[in-house]
Amino acid sequence: MSQLxxxxxxxxxxxxxxxxxxxxxxxxxxxxIVLLVAGYNPLEAYGIMIFGVFGLPRYxxxxxxxxxxLILTGLSVTFAFRTGLFNIGAEGQFIAGSIAAVIVxxxxxxxxxLHVPLVFVSAMVAGALWGSISxxxxxxxxxxxxxxxxxxxxxxxxxxxxxxxxxxxxxxxxEASQKIQDTARIDILGVWKTSPEGREWRMENPFWGDxxxxxxxxxxxxxxxxxxxxxxxxxxxxLGYELRAVGYNQDAANYGGIPVKKSMTVSMAIAGALxxxxxxxxxxxxxxxxxxxxxxxxxxxxxxxxSLIGANTPIGVVLSGFLFGALRxxxxxxxxxxxxxxxxxxxxxxxxxxFIAMPNLFTLLQERxxxxxxxRLDISLPKEAGGESKNV
Amino acid sequence: xxxxxxNIAVDLRGISKxxxxxxxxxxxxxxxxxxxxxxxxxxxxxxxxxxxxxxxxMHRPTxxxxxxxxxxxxxxxxxxxxxxxxxxxxxxxxxxxPFTVTxxxxxxxxxxxxxxxxxxxxxxKRVEELSKKYGLLVDPDALIxxxxxxxxxxxxxLKALYRGAEILIxxxxxxxxxxxxxxxxxxxxxxxxxxxxxxxxxxxxLKEIKHIADRCTIIRRGKKIDTVRVHDVTEQxxxxxxxxxxxxxxxxxxxxxxxTVALEVRKVxxxxxxxxxxxxxxxxxxxxxxxxxIAGVDGNGQTELAEVLTGLxxxxxxxxxxxNEDIKNLTTKDIIRKGLVAIxxxxxxxxxxxxxSVSENIILQExxxxxFSRNGILLNDxxxxxxxELIEKFDVRPPVPEYKASELSGGNQxxxxxxREVSQNPDVLIANQPTRGLDVGxxxxxxxxxxxxxxxGKAVLLISLELDEVLGLAxxxxxxxxxxxxxxxxxxxxDEQKVGILMAGxxx
Ligand SMILES: Nc1ncnc2c1ncn2[C@@H]1O[C@H](COP(=O)(O)OP(=O)(O)O)[C@@H](O)[C@H]1O
Ligand SMILES: [Mg+2]
Numbered sequence: 001m002s003q004l005x006x007x008x009x010x011x012x013x014x015x016x017x018x019x020x021x022x023x024x025x026x027x028x029x030x031x032x033i034v035l036l037v038a039g040y041n042p043l044e045a046y047g048i049m050i051f052g053v054f055g056l057p058r059y060x061x062x063x064x065x066x067x068x069x070l071i072l073t074g075l076s077v078t079f080a081f082r083t084g085l086f087n088i089g090a091e092g093q094f095i096a097g098s099i100a101a102v103i104v105x106x107x108x109x110x111x112x113x114l115h116v117p118l119v120f121v122s123a124m125v126a127g128a129l130w131g132s133i134s135x136x137x138x139x140x141x142x143x144x145x146x147x148x149x150x151x152x153x154x155x156x157x158x159x160x161x162x163x164x165x166x167x168x169x170x171x172x173x174x175e176a177s178q179k180i181q182d183t184a185r186i187d188i189l190g191v192w193k194t195s196p197e198g199r200e201w202r203m204e205n206p207f208w209g210d211x212x213x214x215x216x217x218x219x220x221x222x223x224x225x226x227x228x229x230x231x232x233x234x235x236x237x238x239l240g241y242e243l244r245a246v247g248y249n250q251d252a253a254n255y256g257g258i259p260v261k262k263s264m265t266v267s268m269a270i271a272g273a274l275x276x277x278x279x280x281x282x283x284x285x286x287x288x289x290x291x292x293x294x295x296x297x298x299x300x301x302x303x304x305x306x307s308l309i310g311a312n313t314p315i316g317v318v319l320s321g322f323l324f325g326a327l328r329x330x331x332x333x334x335x336x337x338x339x340x341x342x343x344x345x346x347x348x349x350x351x352x353x354x355f356i357a358m359p360n361l362f363t364l365l366q367e368r369x370x371x372x373x374x375x376r377l378d379i380s381l382p383k384e385a386g387g388e389s390k391n392v
Numbered sequence: 393x394x395x396x397x398x399n400i401a402v403d404l405r406g407i408s409k410x411x412x413x414x415x416x417x418x419x420x421x422x423x424x425x426x427x428x429x430x431x432x433x434x435x436x437x438x439x440x441x442x443x444x445x446x447x448x449x450m451h452r453p454t455x456x457x458x459x460x461x462x463x464x465x466x467x468x469x470x471x472x473x474x475x476x477x478x479x480x481x482x483x484x485x486x487x488x489x490p491f492t493v494t495x496x497x498x499x500x501x502x503x504x505x506x507x508x509x510x511x512x513x514x515x516x517k518r519v520e521e522l523s524k525k526y527g528l529l530v531d532p533d534a535l536i537x538x539x540x541x542x543x544x545x546x547x548x549x550l551k552a553l554y555r556g557a558e559i560l561i562x563x564x565x566x567x568x569x570x571x572x573x574x575x576x577x578x579x580x581x582x583x584x585x586x587x588x589x590x591x592x593x594x595x596x597x598l599k600e601i602k603h604i605a606d607r608c609t610i611i612r613r614g615k616k617i618d619t620v621r622v623h624d625v626t627e628q629x630x631x632x633x634x635x636x637x638x639x640x641x642x643x644x645x646x647x648x649x650x651x652t653v654a655l656e657v658r659k660v661x662x663x664x665x666x667x668x669x670x671x672x673x674x675x676x677x678x679x680x681x682x683x684x685x686i687a688g689v690d691g692n693g694q695t696e697l698a699e700v701l702t703g704l705x706x707x708x709x710x711x712x713x714x715x716n717e718d719i720k721n722l723t724t725k726d727i728i729r730k731g732l733v734a735i736x737x738x739x740x741x742x743x744x745x746x747x748x749s750v751s752e753n754i755i756l757q758e759x760x761x762x763x764f765s766r767n768g769i770l771l772n773d774x775x776x777x778x779x780x781e782l783i784e785k786f787d788v789r790p791p792v793p794e795y796k797a798s799e800l801s802g803g804n805q806x807x808x809x810x811x812r813e814v815s816q817n818p819d820v821l822i823a824n825q826p827t828r829g830l831d832v833g834x835x836x837x838x839x840x841x842x843x844x845x846x847x848x849g850k851a852v853l854l855i856s857l858e859l860d861e862v863l864g865l866a867x868x869x870x871x872x873x874x875x876x877x878x879x880x881x882x883x884x885x886x887d888e889q890k891v892g893i894l895m896a897g898x899x900x
Binding site for chain 1: 724725736743745748765768772
């Protein structure tokens, strides 16, 4: 019996993976139809895209660079979701993290070995604070986290734009902030590679030289470690146990003596820390500065899709983060090569993403639907608790 | 009622239903007579609902034939079933809450008048007529969200009748009803058969079968065991056929040997969810080595009493002493740590995290104790071993700690909760309707567990709506009526009538 069960459990994952693979193929197929209808050759388009992702060492490197923050925001959404919270706010937490990273990265002077961790931690703390506001509002006043996170996203965006314009942070003559110190950068050999010796070495070693043409950085390492830590917290610690219990069944968790409200705040704080970390590595590894934002960049919103495609598991999020990175990066290649309008490419990419996310979306909705049905039953049973419960 | 061909309303012939490799129905044949009340009896998971869903067209049987009034029919979906005059009231009602009774009843088959407008008045009138004819007493204009569960059920019945049902399937209709509502339902079923309707009632309550059914088909693990005339058998016989072994209704118990006071409730008052008084100056004591039962009709303060004692609800006034220590307004966790545990009324809502495994549920109150975690890290081996031990001791099936709680039957879910609570070796155990929705075998298990606690010198407070359970288990009985204790009886002097009178607010 127990063996059978284990077999079933181990079978479950590849099955989910198989389903996802099928929907990827399906997504590309429907995307192809869209391209055909618009009068472009889908084979050519996909060929360009595949070459655009795998064709040169540098391309692969770019895909990874794009994937790293997406994995982190995906983890953020996943983590909150495990406590039954829908974190739409990864976007704002990302911005909060990047602001903190720029400030600490620019004004603090430390050796690299201390500066990098400090900036990273600052970004996480800023994201955590930003996230925990929503958790607190939900726990204390019952404000729905979807509402509060969306509002905090805009707040973060305007705060970003406001701070950049302040004299202490503004880099004169630009629409951007001051840059972080070199000691806070995590792009690999970032300073050296533009030096005369660096340029020469890169000419002599085309493979590595090509990779170094991208802003290859340590962000992906941080993201992968974060995925492992998240997995560990969720599955192996009492904290994760509490959060999952709250996510599945608040009443039973409360009855068992788990502090439900505290769990919500903690969960949103950790989710925020992950999204903040994404903002941090983006600053430290790629941009080195924050710029005025006209609109949301989508790093956090894409995290929702990444989390959904990854079926809310850390390993799934890592895989879907890479996939998403590839789509995002490869997609940009099609447009100039084919001369197709950008909007079309966005439609095609969107279609593909929808298809990949669909099976998991269905599962999710199904679960929601069933739990709705269950709740409905609870109401029709003789009335239960009602009123104020006080442990929470 | 001769078994003559023309009298047969439904004839199921060799129905089998497989879910993958699992056989839920195995070659079941039943003939159901026109105008009879035919009971389907079986433990949870025996396959009763599955069989009826085949008749109602909710899924296709893997093999077998269905004859209706002597003609073979192919019930491809519920719409076909309805057109053939079959109606089914499900275990879980499917009504739209913000709609009125009439709106719900005509939903999906709105009669249209001129220009396709819904002819509402006409349908309302029919609803009223039907309601009167069968004694359903349903207000056609009431909103579903405002009416009681019992009423909701009648709306479902009405809905089936409105659609012209001649054969009515009721899936465990009494599971959610109070004793009074059950009586009313029995009356309604009688009215239906008087009018020539055929009723198939799924249940695992033997008393109800004796009470209402003409014949009964017993199903065990997907197989038909027998069809019997209810008149010819005893409850004991039915239980044996259903469970497959002798069932003891009277669990043996040691002599009544009460000890010191374990729990004292002193002048406790509290409000219900709407802020109205639910408990009014309630006082009683619970001694070691006794089962004290709180009898009463549902909604007289049982839920609030259990919540107050387990720390889920605040008191307005009064005190609760656990071994001389006031536990009023402590958190649930603190109360548990002090030795008072509870089997909650709604096991799926409060008792279990259904998506958790059995072992994760077993440590729900103790996960942060050093036995199960160190420095915030769960000790999985210890958790597994401990769960495996309890699973064996309490006979949870399947005996797999990693099994999801939602995949267990109701009886086994209850075993998990009892295992968890009792294993904390509490001084006081509060059992709030611990056998609700369970079948005979599981009920026997729960009763044994409660009596074992008592015999070990622990104090047990049993809150129950089932009079049989109260009379069968209690050493002492308190009757709760409108938030007050209106009577106290020693087990020896108590009988159904006396307790019943007190429960209804009368005086002895
Ligand atoms: N759609 C389904 N898929 C798989 N198994 C099912 C399904 N429906 C019911 N079963 C299984 O068939 C068995 C009989 O279920 P059911 O007919 O609901 O029992 P009951 O007699 O309690 O009404 C149970 O073990 C149940 O788990
Ligand atoms: Mg059933």
